[in-house]
Amino acid sequence: MKYNTNNTSVRLLISCHDQPGIVSAVSTFLHQYKANIVQSDQYSTDPSGGMFFMRIEFEMLDPEFDIKMIRTAFTEIGRSFDMDWRIELASRKKKMAIFVSKEDHCLLELLWRWRAGEIDVDIPLVISNHPDLKDQVESYGIPFIHIPVTKATKQQAEQEAIQKLHEHSIDFIVLARYMQILSPDFVGTFPKRIINIHHSFLPAFIGANPYAKAFERGVKLIGATAHYVTDDLDEGPIIEQDVLRVNHRYTTEKLRVAGRNVERIALARAVAWHINDQIIVHGNKTVVF
Template identity: 60%
Template sequence: MQQNVYKPQHPIERSANRARMLISCPDRPGIVAAVSQFLYEHGANIVSSDQYTMNPDGGMFFIRFEFDLQDLDRELPKLQEDFVRVADRFEMKWHIFRASRKKRIAIFVSKEDHCLLELLWQWQAGDLDAEIAMVISNHPDMRQLVESFGIPYHHIPVTPETKAEAERLQLEKVHEGKVDLIVLARYMQIITPRFIEYFPNRIINIHHSFLPAFVGGKPYQQAYDRGVKIIGATAHYVTEELDGGPIIEQDVQRVSHRDDVASLKRIGRNIERTVLARAVKWHLEDRIIVFQNKTVVFN
């Protein structure tokens, strides 16, 4: 444990009895009634609900509940068991998360530190409600920084020859660390389909452009060459298609002819770190449902 670890200044209030429920299913009458009746009968108090129906009459139904339940830890298994009957009736995909159970994150970085720093800072400020289980990097540069936060740092070099072996090592580390979510904080290495399979919709990447403009490499150079007046960044779940996964969040900033590529990069770094932190926060708070390569974000 290093010296300058200090306690979060703004701890998030999380009731030990707060749970979140995400449901998606084909739309039909009675879903809200069935679920809310079920929760009521099991003693749960709904404190928040947000619903989205895609194409009423024959479309899809999505809902997010937050509820409080006395003795949640003890009662939840029973409630989940009982819920299977409701879920089966409506062909639901569903999940219940305990708000007090912090998700475990592995952050992957290369040499750019701004996205990592933002995550560490927001985490330290109590704004990201997670355990940061480890940072993995193909470079040694940020070891001291990361360890000064009391977080393990794994330096796993990647070369074309050692790529497969490096990925095997990474997987070992994240499995050992019981990692729930991988965040590519400007990691700059392609993740293989085999790796992605282990973490479907659980790898968040930050792409340094307003996708789908400027897919691929050197987006700021591309933006400069095209003379755009606004640049952006995109946080998305990683799928097999490069920069093609479900978009979680995007944001932009105004630029002008005065901004050269270096200036675009400087401005862009601020967008990247903000957008990535927001996407991670929403994932941690169980606000995202992926459907057909798009996201439903309840925020």
């Protein structure tokens, strides 16, 4: 799905309890402020008392419009329907930080798509607990920051990383096979703004070494899961999942190679959807438009 990203393109995301009048109120508001709806998607879990989710992309006909004024004006509607909502300017590039350890397949997939213009985002820095990928990252003109992590220094390392992220006004973080468990303090600093790729089709084979576990079970599908990070390990809201068919001829190493291919694609999709404001998080689930 391709979206406009000019200076007058705006995105509105809404979630609230389903009730009469929501679409009418939003449409009237947009007409009042001279907005032309380009794309509108909505979903209701149950028309009689369930949840209502909506994503609208619209063009402001006045090129001198004030996005802050639009947000302030919409507050009254949001309050009247008890909405969880946000309005985003499509042309504002989000700032993405990448965390990585030693494996490079997910990292390089993101960097290649970024350089090719497939993901419209700024990448001010890559942070790693190992120095191995420094040359590869810097070849893209992106600063590489090595922050070693040990049991004794974990809290200090996280604080250093948080400071770097704040210095660069990072909007969200991607864990591109970052082999560290983040503390509740770190996760709480960036709620719903940390995307992880798990090398398994969750909830199966959680934790470490899933390909060995998958081999032992004789699986016929290898999968990967991209999800938002929460305090519950590998149990955050799922954004995207993908699979590849395998068979009894696949060794553990062949399963690992197949899994890497799925990981790259699933993570890249999840990142693109987050950048394009296509995701609404509700509880421990996501609605992806």
